[in-house]
Amino acid sequence: MDKVYHFLTLASIALYWFLVAGVTLRVVLKRNAVSVSLAWLMVIYILPILGVICYFLFGELNLGRKRADRAKDMFTPFGEWFQSLNECKAHMPETMGAHIYKIDELCNYRMGIPALSGNTLSLLNSPNEILHSIIDDIEQAQSTIRIVFYIWHPGGLADSVASALIQAAKRGVDVKVLLDSAGSPRFFRSHWEKMMRDAGIELIQALEVSPWRIFLRRLDLRQHRKIIVIDNKVAYTGSMNMVDPAYFKRKSGVGQWIDIMVRITGPTVNVLSAIHCWDWEVETGKRELPPQPECLINPHLPQHPIQVVPSGPGMPENLISQVLTLAINQANESVCITTPYFVPSADLLATLKMTAQRGIKVDLIIPLKNDSLMVQWASRAFYGELLEAGVTIHKFYGGLLHTKSVVIDRKFCLVGTVNLDMRSLWLNFEVTLAVDDQEFTEEMHWLQQSYIEQSKEVEYERWEKRPLGYRFLERVFYLFNPLL
Template sequence: MENVHQILAIAGVFIYWLFLGAIALRLVIKRRTIGVSFSWILVIYFLPLVGIIAYILFGELHLGQTRASRSKAMFKPYGQWFAALYQHPLHTPERQSEHARAISQLCDTQLGIPSLSGNQLNLQHTPSDILNAIIKDVEQAQESVTMEFYIWHPGGLANEVAKAVIAAAKRGVTVKLLLDAAGSRTFFNSTWPSQMRAAGVTLSQALSVSPLRMFFRRLDLRLHRKIVVIDNRTAYTGSMNLVDPRYFKQREGVGQWIDVMVRMEGPAVPLVNAVAAWDWEVETSKRCLPAPPGLPINTPENTPESDSLVQVIPSGPGMPEEVIHQVLLQSLYQASRKIVITTPYFVPSENLLDALVTAAARGVDVNIIIPQKNDSTMVKWASRSFFAELLKAGVKIHRFRGGLLHTKSVLIDDEHCLIGTVNMDMRSLWLNFELTLAVDDKVFSQSLRNLQKGYIENAEQLEYKRWQRRPLYQRVIEHLFYLFSPLL
């Protein structure tokens, strides 16, 4: 019996090291960034068994066989839909600024999605303005309402949006809601889903979570987009989930969440709607590609001097890898005068860190605005591990005191901006389903500049010498989380 136990023990150790070797070999073959590979090797070798299980669950970017097959079949029809827009009269590459031209060419190559001019954008930055505007547009909807959110949390004005959605469905408007299963767990456990379905709302969970699914799809893959489209004519996207901050995460001790949304009209709206249609088809297998954009109606407000040229940039599994990461890098390297970044979760890639340090070294005024208090302990400490290098290079770091700053934006030279759902961390850049708008419009960029200026005025600016005097135990914790930052 003792010999049997010894044989089993030896076999178990052999199988365990075989697994370790196989995973290490796969990390080498996949040719991920050195930081990501190194972090996973640390996990699997220093967390016995737990590390292997963690890699199996979270180490591979697999969408699941059904969704992956469905996505592959969708490439051709969606590609044809987007390709036709290159002949649209409002595809005007000759009007692009130098900032926009390089990004547009990158998206042409990687995504096959053109930029379109003739859009009217409105930057909204208070919860009441955002939610009341959505309510008003839903109340005026005549044909369709499509919503897609990571989080829908009941309470306050979020309930008024739900009532408006139910009323629209009852009067015959086609209403579709796609909500992330994990992010909107509280909503799905409430009475709202049954009320909505009873009224005729088509409601679907994205990326459902269950113990069985973990063997077929990566569990931490999430639908992080925030999209509202009304009648294929008006759209919203940005950083705000469908929540009223007064009723959301009040016990976290970080204050109310601070967000923005962009309300848009014009030819870019059907592109945003097509992204939502893609997600809907991946989840439900039902195709609902929208009508392509028509020509704008000539009005005093719709003139070449006042419109915005917009590049819609989706990302996520099934789409070209790293596209938003590449756009971010391109934007940073093009900056000649000023960069202002707002992000709640700052865990940059090695390339992004180099781009920020390099920009500061060549005299660009680089500003990063992050919340002073964060709802993620791991991200907080990992983020802090980058501060010394950035501050030493001349990058200005501002810690916002007015709540959890959740706005995701990049402003380049006060003229060109990126705004949407993407955090500056690995999860947003390489994993989740995200959406960013690249906006080439000095007027809109000025609105964002004014908003960012307000953030900075309500923030503490870190000083390098003072930061260097922080306690030793904090440095140890920072360095520990730095090792795992490529996985956060």
């Protein structure tokens, strides 16, 4: 019997080391960013067995075979639809500013999506203003409503939006709603799901969470976009989920969530509609491309070009990260960033430091309190070198600042769903808008300044004197960077 136990022990040890060696080789051959690969190797070695399991669950961008096959088949027809926009009169590269011109070149080359002019934009930053505006537009809908959100949380004005959708469906409007399964569990357990389906609304759970699929695809891959398109004439996107902040996470201890949405009319609406169609087909296999936008441009009016930048499995890798880097590198005077979750890649960290070191004013506004303890500690690991490089860090104390925005030189901005962490830049389905509109950008600038007025600046000298225990926790949570 002792020999059997001895043999089983040796066999278990050999199997474990064979498994670790195999996963190590897989990590190295994947050719991820060096920081990501090293972080995963640390997790695998520090957490025996558990680290290996974590890698299989979260280590690779695995969409699942069925969805991956659909995305592959979709790329050509969607690419042709996007490419056709280059023939549209709304694509006016000769009138674009320098910032968006280079981003137009990049997105056109990698995915065929051009920047389109002839839009109008409205910046909405009050929850009541946002939700009432959405309700008003839904009540005016005549033919179609297309919606995708990460979180739909019942309560308050979010219920009024649901009621408006049900009434729209009952009067014959074709309503399609796509909600992330992990982000919206409370909605799918509520009475609203049945009421919507009974009214004829097509309601789909994106990336459904199931224990049976635990090793078939990456479970923390999420549908993080926020898009509403009504009659292919009006669209919304931004940082706000379909929630009423007065009813959302009230006991989390971080205060009310602070968000923005952008209301858009013009040719860009159809591009956002196409992104919804992409997501819908990935989940359902059903194709329904939107009509081509009307491209009648008045040359005597401001053109307001917008570049839609999507990302996610099946789309060109790192596109949003490239756009972000390209935008920051073009700064001549200032860069101001707001993000709730700040765990940057090595490349983004280097870009921010270099921008500050070449004399550009760089401001980073992040919430004082975060709903993710791991992210809060991991982000602190970057403060020292950012402060030393000349970046100014502002800790916002007016709630959980959830706005995702970048303003360059007060002339050009990026707004959307993208956080400055590996999850948004590398993993999730996201969308951002690159906006070349002086008036809109100025509004975004003044909103960021209001955030700074409700913030406290992190001082380098005081930061360097923080307790040793804090430094230890920062480095420990930093090791879990690939899981954040």
